[in-house]
Amino acid sequence: MSKISHTADQYRRKFLTGIAGAAAAITIAPGVLLRQVEAAPKAADAAVTDSVRWGMLVITSKLTDGGDKVVQACKKEHGWGDEKHSSTEQQTQWVRKVKVTEKLTKHSFELPVMCQHCETAPCEDVCPTGASFKRADGIVLVDKHLCIGCRYCMMACPYKARSLVHEALQDQKAYSPRGMGTVESCNMCVHRVDEGKKPACVEAEPQAMIFGDLNDADSDISKTLQKFGGKQIRADLGLNTGVRYHGI
Amino acid sequence: MFGKTKFMLMLIALATMLYGCGDVAPEPDESVAKAKAEHCAISDDESEVRKNHMNYLKHKRDRTVHDGIRTKDHSFKECINCHVPKLEGENKLRHTDEKHFCSTCHTYVGVKLDCFECHTDQPEAQDAAKAEGVK
Known part of the structure; x- marks a missing residue:
C-alpha cells in the first residue's frame, strides 16, 4: 500500500x-x-505568449527627481532625443517628465509619462499597415519594417507617447534600431525583457518602479497593486493600461 | 568621298564601343567579408546564403519583432557582429563604403539595401561575457 x-x-x-x-x-x-x-524567463527560441502580461507600476512619491532619472536612463539605453538637425518640436521623446498642479490647492506632483501599453491600444486600431501592434505579452510596439511614417498613431495616442524620427541616423544601438521616417515609442525595453531582465528605467529607479507580470497574482507588481491600488492616466478611456501609477 | 569618311567614323565609334568588352567584370573584393566568418549564422552553404539570405533575414525579423525570438540563427545582428571589423572614430567602416561586408556584393550587383536606414552598420560593443559566448 x-x-x-x-x-x-x-x-x-x-x-x-x-x-x-x-x-x-x-x-x-x-x-x-x-x-x-x-x-x-522564456526560452530564447520560444515565442512570447499571452500567459504573461507585462506591466509597470510607478510610485510617484518615491521618485527621487520626479522622473529625470527615468528619462536619462531611457535616453542612454535607446539613444533617442539628441537629433542634430531636428528642431525642439521634432526631437524624439520616448518618455517625458510631466508636472501636474491642481488649480485650487496648488498641490503639484511630477511623473514620468511614456507609452502606457494599453490592452486596447488606439495606435494599433488606426495603423493602416499593421506596423503598430500589441505583442502577445501586452507590450505595444512599432514594427518599423512596416511603418510608413504616416503618424496616424501619434494623433490617436491619448498620452502623446509617440514621436517620429525626422532625420537620418547613424550608430544606433544594435538592439534598438531607429530610423528616419518611422514612428517610435517606449518598447518596455523589449530586448531586455526577452532576456529576463527589467527595463532600464526600472533599474534606474528601483525603489519607485515595479516591473512584472500583471497576470500573475503572486508577482510583486500584482501584490502591490492589490494592496495599495494603482491608477491609470485617463482611466475614463477604458484602455486598461499596462503602466499604472500610485500617488497621482 | 563623304561616304568613306562616314564609314571610317562609324568604324572608329564601333571600335571604341567594343573596347574592353573582352574583359570580365571585376570580382568583388571579399577579403574583408571572409576575414572572420567560420560558421555562418544563416547556412554553411555559401551559395545558399548568397541566393537566399534576404529570405532568411526577413523571416527571422518577423519572428524577432513579433514573437520575441532573439536567437543567433539567421540573425541580422550576427552578420554585422561577425563580418564587420570593429574600428573606431574616422576609421569606422560604413555601409556606404564598398569594403563593408554587405556592400561588397550589393555594390557589385547594383542592389540597393535599406537595412541600414535603421540598423547600425557597426558590430555591437561586446562585454566580456558576451564575447566569450560568440567565440
Whole structure:
C-alpha cells in the first residue's frame, strides 16, 4: 500500500514539475486552467505568449527627481532625443517628465509619462499597415519594417507617447534600431525583457518602479497593486493600461 | 568621298564601343567579408546564403519583432557582429563604403539595401561575457 502511494507521489511530483517546466498555462479540461505561480524567463527560441502580461507600476512619491532619472536612463539605453538637425518640436521623446498642479490647492506632483501599453491600444486600431501592434505579452510596439511614417498613431495616442524620427541616423544601438521616417515609442525595453531582465528605467529607479507580470497574482507588481491600488492616466478611456501609477 | 569618311567614323565609334568588352567584370573584393566568418549564422552553404539570405533575414525579423525570438540563427545582428571589423572614430567602416561586408556584393550587383536606414552598420560593443559566448 505504502509502495503504491509512494509511486503515486512520485508520479504526482513528476507531473507537477512537468507543468512548471512548461512555464505556461496548461488546459487540462475546457475551462480549467493550471497556471504556474512564478513566470520563469522564456526560452530564447520560444515565442512570447499571452500567459504573461507585462506591466509597470510607478510610485510617484518615491521618485527621487520626479522622473529625470527615468528619462536619462531611457535616453542612454535607446539613444533617442539628441537629433542634430531636428528642431525642439521634432526631437524624439520616448518618455517625458510631466508636472501636474491642481488649480485650487496648488498641490503639484511630477511623473514620468511614456507609452502606457494599453490592452486596447488606439495606435494599433488606426495603423493602416499593421506596423503598430500589441505583442502577445501586452507590450505595444512599432514594427518599423512596416511603418510608413504616416503618424496616424501619434494623433490617436491619448498620452502623446509617440514621436517620429525626422532625420537620418547613424550608430544606433544594435538592439534598438531607429530610423528616419518611422514612428517610435517606449518598447518596455523589449530586448531586455526577452532576456529576463527589467527595463532600464526600472533599474534606474528601483525603489519607485515595479516591473512584472500583471497576470500573475503572486508577482510583486500584482501584490502591490492589490494592496495599495494603482491608477491609470485617463482611466475614463477604458484602455486598461499596462503602466499604472500610485500617488497621482 | 563623304561616304568613306562616314564609314571610317562609324568604324572608329564601333571600335571604341567594343573596347574592353573582352574583359570580365571585376570580382568583388571579399577579403574583408571572409576575414572572420567560420560558421555562418544563416547556412554553411555559401551559395545558399548568397541566393537566399534576404529570405532568411526577413523571416527571422518577423519572428524577432513579433514573437520575441532573439536567437543567433539567421540573425541580422550576427552578420554585422561577425563580418564587420570593429574600428573606431574616422576609421569606422560604413555601409556606404564598398569594403563593408554587405556592400561588397550589393555594390557589385547594383542592389540597393535599406537595412541600414535603421540598423547600425557597426558590430555591437561586446562585454566580456558576451564575447566569450560568440567565440
